Amino acid sequence: MAGGLFPEQAAALATAAIRGDREEAGRCDAAFAGLWDLFRAHGSLRLMYAAANMLGLTEASPPKPLLGPDEKLKASLAKALPL
Numbered sequence: 501m502a503g504g505l506f507p508e509q510a511a512a513l514a515t516a517a518i519r520g521d522r523e524e525a526g527r528c529d530a531a532f533a534g535l536w537d538l539f540r541a542h543g544s545l546r547l548m549y550a551a552a553n554m555l556g557l558t559e560a561s562p563p564k565p566l567l568g569p570d571e572k573l574k575a576s577l578a579k580a581l582p583l
Contacts, residue, residue, distance in 0.1 A: 501544050502535060502582075505551055509582045534580030542573060550577055 503510035513528035538547055546562045550569050553559060554577070561568055569577060 501548055502532060505548060505555065505557070506532075506582050531582040535577075535582060538573075538577060538580055542569065547573075547577055550574055551581060554578060554581070 503514075509528065509531055513525060513532070516524035516528055535547075543566075546566050546568055549558075549560060549562045550573075554574075
């Protein structure tokens, strides 16, 4: 799911993994570590909607009955984006 919003970072991770370059794959994966942690704790779908909004790509909201993240979670998400 993250690859749709962060294609360059995701492609670098996939390329390193395919090459078997564990060091580079680990470095690329580390850029996503905060995002992975938030996904595990709060789910990925609503966070990806919020990330897309933060990046100015959309103003869409997650489908009901899902709620968007609160302001505290949005702040955590902003810090975790692999930019």
